[in-house]
Structure formats: C-alpha cells, structure tokens
Amino acid sequence: MAFHYPNGQPYSNHETKQPKKQGRHTSPTTLYGKRGMSLEEEINDSNQYYRLRDAAVIYKKPTPIQIVKVDYPARSQAVIKEAYFKQASTTDYNGIYQGHYVDFEAKETKNKTSFPFQNFHQHQIDHFRACLQQGGVCFVIMKFVPLQRLFVYPASLLITQWDNQATGGRKSIPLAAIVADGFEIQYQLNPSIPYLEAVDQLIARHHKGV
Amino acid sequence: MAFHYPNGQPYSNHETKQPKKQGRHTSPTTLYGKRGMSLEEEINDSNQYYRLRDAAVIYKKPTPIQIVKVDYPARSQAVIKEAYFKQASTTDYNGIYQGHYVDFEAKETKNKTSFPFQNFHQHQIDHFRACLQQGGVCFVIMKFVPLQRLFVYPASLLITQWDNQATGGRKSIPLAAIVADGFEIQYQLNPSIPYLEAVDQLIARHHKGV
Numbered sequence: 214m215a216f217h218y219p220n221g222q223p224y225s226n227h228e229t230k231q232p233k234k235q236g237r238h239t240s241p242t243t244l245y246g247k248r249g250m251s252l253e254e255e256i257n258d259s260n261q262y263y264r265l266r267d268a269a270v271i272y273k274k275p276t277p278i279q280i281v282k283v284d285y286p287a288r289s290q291a292v293i294k295e296a297y298f299k300q301a302s303t304t305d306y307n308g309i310y311q312g313h314y315v316d317f318e319a320k321e322t323k324n325k326t327s328f329p330f331q332n333f334h335q336h337q338i339d340h341f342r343a344c345l346q347q348g349g350v351c352f353v354i355m356k357f358v359p360l361q362r363l364f365v366y367p368a369s370l371l372i373t374q375w376d377n378q379a380t381g382g383r384k385s386i387p388l389a390a391i392v393a394d395g396f397e398i399q400y401q402l403n404p405s406i407p408y409l410e411a412v413d414q415l416i417a418r419h420h421k422g423v
Numbered sequence: 424m425a426f427h428y429p430n431g432q433p434y435s436n437h438e439t440k441q442p443k444k445q446g447r448h449t450s451p452t453t454l455y456g457k458r459g460m461s462l463e464e465e466i467n468d469s470n471q472y473y474r475l476r477d478a479a480v481i482y483k484k485p486t487p488i489q490i491v492k493v494d495y496p497a498r499s500q501a502v503i504k505e506a507y508f509k510q511a512s513t514t515d516y517n518g519i520y521q522g523h524y525v526d527f528e529a530k531e532t533k534n535k536t537s538f539p540f541q542n543f544h545q546h547q548i549d550h551f552r553a554c555l556q557q558g559g560v561c562f563v564i565m566k567f568v569p570l571q572r573l574f575v576y577p578a579s580l581l582i583t584q585w586d587n588q589a590t591g592g593r594k595s596i597p598l599a600a601i602v603a604d605g606f607e608i609q610y611q612l613n614p615s616i617p618y619l620e621a622v623d624q625l626i627a628r629h630h631k632g633v
Contacts, residue, residue, distance in 0.1 A: 270553045272513055277485040278503065293488065293506040303482055307517065309524035312558035316519070343480045348522035 250405070252321050252356050256306065259404030269409060271308030271315055277301055303340045304351075310409060313416065314349040316341070317368075321356035327385035328355050328366075330375060338375050341368040350416060354398070354408055355391060364395035365411035460615070462531050462566050466516065469614030479619060481518030481525055487511055513550045514561075520619060523626060524559040526551070527578075531566035537595035538565050538576075540585060548585050551578040560626060564608070564618055565601060574605040575621035 250258070253273065263269040282295035304318040320332045341351045351368035366386070374386055396411035460468070463483065473479040492505035514528040530542040551561045561578035576596070584596055606621035 264553065267553065267556060270550070270557055270559075275485040275487040275509075275511075278488045278490075278506070280488075291508060293503065293508070296488070296503040296506055298501060298503070299485075301485075309526070309554055309557040309559045312524070314519040314522070314524040340480070343474065343477065344519055346477060347480055347519040349480075349519045 252319050252354070253305075255405045256319050256354065256408075259406045259408065260306075260308075262404035263409060269308060269310035269315070271306060271310065273306050274301070274303065300334075300336070302336055304337055310350070310412065314344070314347070315412065316344045316349050316351045317354060317365075319354040319356075321358050323358050324385070325357060325359050325388070327383075327387045328357070328391060329385040330378065331384070333371070333375065338372055342372055345369060345372075350412060350419075352412070352415060354406070355395070357388065361400070363398040363400065363406060363408075364391050365398060365408055365415060366391055366395040367415055370394055462529050462564070463515075465615045466529050466564065466618075469616045469618065470516070470518075472614035473619060479518060479520035479525070481516060481520065483516050484511070484513065510544075510546070512546055514547055520560070520622065524554070524557070525622065526554045526559050526561045527564060529564040529566075531568050533568050534595070535567060535569050535598070537593075537597045538567070538601060539595040540588065541594070543581070543585065548582055552582055555579060555582075560622060560629075562622070562625060564616070565605070567598065571610070573608040573610070573616060573618075574601050575608060575618055575625060576601055576605040577625055580604055 257273055260269075260271045260273070263271065277299040278293075278296045279299050280293055280296045282293070284292045284294050286292065304316055306319065307314070307316045309315065318333075318337055320328075322328050322332060344351050345368060353366045353368065353371060355364045355366050356362070371386070374382060376382075378384060396414045398406055398408050398411050401407055467483055470479075470481045470483070473481065487509040488503075489507045489509050490503055490505075491507070492503070494502045494504050496502065514526055516529065517524070517526045519525065528543075528547055530538075532538050532542060554561050555578060563576045563578065563581060565574045565576050566572070581596070584592060586592075588594060606624045608616055608618050608621050611617055
C-alpha cells in the first residue's frame with residue numbers, strides 16, 4: 214500500500230533519511246507544512262497532537278468578539294446577528310508543559326532577512342513582560358514564509374530589542390540574530406511543528422542562566 | 424455620614440445579624456459583591472486588580488464563537504453578521520501566579536446545601552485532569568448565591584467525586600464537604616474576590632502532600 218504525505222508527496226521510507234539533529238539542514242525530504250494549512254492551523258494541529266499524548270495542555274485562545282445583537286429564534290440556537298472583532302489583550306496561545314506555564318504568539322513574515330516589529334503590538338510585549346516576571350516560559354514562533362524556516366525566539370530577547378526602538382534601535386530582528394539566539398524548528402509529519410523540542414532547549418538555557 | 428453597601432442598602436452595623444461561622448465573619452462590614460456584578464465580572468475585576476499589582480497574570484478566555492458571515496463595509500470595520508456560540512473545550516480562566524500555572528472555572532448555584540454536578544461538563548473535568556497531570560494548580564470558584572458564600576474547591580476532589588457518580592455516587596457535593604475541604608473566600612473591597620489567598624492555601628496543602 215502506498216502512503217502519501219499530507220502535501221501529496223509519496224511516502225518512501227522517510228525515517229532513514231531523518232536528519233541526525235546535529236547537522237540541521239541535512240534532511241533530503243524537506244517538509245513544507247501541511248497542504249493549505251496556515252501557521253495557526255499547523256500550531257493548533259500540533260497542540261492537539263501534544264494534548265492527545267499528554268505531553269502538554271496548550272490551546273489557542275478564541276478570538277475576542279464584541280457581541281452587539283443576538284437573536285433567539287424559537288426552538289433553535291441563538292444566532293449572533295451583529296458583532297465586531299476586538300483587540301486581544303494577551304498573546305494567542307498559552308497552557309502548561311511539564312509544570313511550566315507556557316505563553317506564546319505565532320507570527321509569520323514574507324521577509325527573507327529580518328523579522329519586522331510591525332508584526333507585534335505593545336500589549337503583547339507588555340503581556341510577555343508580565344508573564345516572564347511570574348516565571349513563565351514565553352516566546353514567539355516565527356516563520357519566514359519564503360524560506361520555510363521556523364524558529365522559537367525567546368520573548369526576553371524580543372522585549373529588549375523592542376524597547377531599543379525607542380532609543381534608535383532597529384525596527385526588525387535580523388535573521389542572523391534569530392538563528393544565533395533562537396531555536397530552529399524543522400517541519401515534520403506529526404506534529405507538523407514540533408516546537409516543544411525547542412521549548413526544552415529554551416528552558417534548559419534559562420536554567421543554565423545563559 | 425451615612426454609608427451604603429454597594430447594593431444600595433444603608434449600612435447599619437450589619438455584622439451582628441450575620442451567622443457566626445467559625446469566627447470567620449469578624450469583619451464589621453460584610454460585603455456582598457459589587458452592585459449588579461455577576462460572579463464573572465467580579466472575578467474579571469479581581470484579575471485586573473491582581474494584574475495591575477503584578478501579583479498574577481490571569482485572564483478569562485474569550486467565549487468561542489463560530490463565525491459564519493462577515494461583512495466588510497467600505498471604510499469601516501468588519502461586521503460579523505452571522506455567528507454562533509460554541510462549546511468551550513477548556514475551563515474559563517487560566518494564567519500564571521508565582522511560577523504556577525493556574526486554571527479554574529467559576530460556577531454559582533442557587534442551592535443552599537450542596538453544589539450540583541450539573542454545573543459541570545465532562546470536557547471541563549477532562550481538562551482539569553490533563554492540567555493536574557502537568558502540574559497545574561486547578562480549582563473551581565464556587566458561589567452559593569443565597570448564602571453569599573464563596574469557596575475555592577480543588578479540582579482533584581471534584582474529579583474524584585465526579586467519577587464516583589458512575590458507580591452510584593452523589594450528584595452533588597455537600598456544602599459541609601466544601602467547607603471542610605475547600606477554602607472559603609470573603610468578599611472584600613479590592614479585589615472583591617481575593618481568591619489568590621485561598622490559592623496560596625491550596626498550593627501549601629499540595630506541597631505538604633495532604
């Protein structure tokens with residue numbers, strides 16, 4: 214029986230070709246995310262994978278909606294007839310992983326050489342700062358769409374660079390800095406974004422006080 | 424000068440009429456929650472108080488909505504024209520408190536002698552179970568409306584009793600058991616529901632292995 218990847222490519226004894234972790238770009242079969250899935254869907258999918266295996270309990274928060282008008286038709290469910298999208302006060306994802314409070318945002322860019330700050334909002338930075346102060350594990354999952362490269366980037370570094378803008382600092386984070394200070398994630402089959410491996414490294418670095 | 428309760432009733436040395444519950448009601452001003460506020464609003468208010476003082480970062484999650492139709496009028500914001508309420512997969516509140524992942528639900532009952540399980544859903548119990556397994560601090564804030572009594576009740580005990588239903592156990596938790604095993608919260612001015620004090624006790628009990 215022939216198996217196919219979600220992207221339609223045939224399966225061909227893939228595991229023997231898996232990268233050996235050290236050389237990170239040695240995989241002959243580069244997975245490019247599941248067909249037609251947005252970054253958000255890929256992360257939701259990965260969170261579900263982690264929950265089903267009792268690895269972590271992490272969810273995307275629902276989009277906040279300001280409800281203005283609701284109809285209650287007889288014998289059927291309530292219908293919202295007028296509502297508006299609200300600005301979220303927090304980041305999109307949070308939960309618990311092996312005793313750690315985990316809090317993150319997922320962002321993508323079409324840039325190839327740096328990640329622009331315009332992807333972030335002040336309230337997200339403030340939320341990260343408050344969560345870090347309480348001892349949370351906070352980060353951004355950054356995707357460079359043209360490069361199909363994904364990183365877990367620590368919120369603590371994001372905050373520092375965000376704050377530097379006020380004193381003439383850059384308006385973006387160079388890819389080289391993200392490669393140096395973040396943790397690259399390789400797309401795989403299941404979960405498609407195995408970001409908890411990168412989170413393990415982030416926690417380990419934190420415990421080493423690096 | 425005349426004082427009034429938040430509910431508009433004049434203050435009149437009210438405490439002498441209160442039941443003497445184990446000496447816990449020694450506050451001369453018994454507060455009954457803020458005027459017209461629901462339990463949810465009182466908790467949101469308390470969470471905001473805690474956030475502003477850097478005591479904890481805890482939010483109510485937005486209500487999940489299934490959006491069916493959105494209009495994008497020229498030069499104005501998107502209007503949701505048809506949407507439906509969805510069942511939440513998790514509990515309503517979560518966040519971080521002094522390094523602890525905190526996860527809870529807030530429920531009220533009109534009963535005076537027991538807290539009925541019909542206030543809970545299987546998915547909430549399952550969510551608590553998964554969060555406890557990861558090391559979270561999980562509980563319910565229970566309000567007996569006619570008694571104006573509030574408790575933090577540990578999710579671990581709730582789960583045990585919920586599971587016992589399948590083998591003929593009770594369909595509710597007796598108030599006496601909640602008094603014995605939970606942590607009573609006294610309404611106060613700010614925050615109106617100081618539940619983190621009860622959470623401190625819950626964490627301390629857990630660390631003692633009780």
